[in-house]
Amino acid sequence: MKKDLEREIEELRLQMYKAYSVEPNGKEVLKISQALDKLLNEFQKTNSIH
Secondary structure, eight states, X not given: OHHHHHHHHXXXXXXXHHHHHXXXXXXXXXXXXXXXXXXXXXXXXXXXXX
16 A cells, blocks of 8 residues: 555655646646645555654
8 A cells, every 4th residue: 555655645745746847836736736635635544653
């Protein structure tokens, strides 16, 4: 599960960089950033449990 989260985080991070390079203030960047925040919070929770 932890590896899956790490992979998803990395994929979203790359998507966010690409979206930012196209339109820095675009809605897509915000949408991806919010999804990334959720995954990072989930990842942090899994790390604090173990």
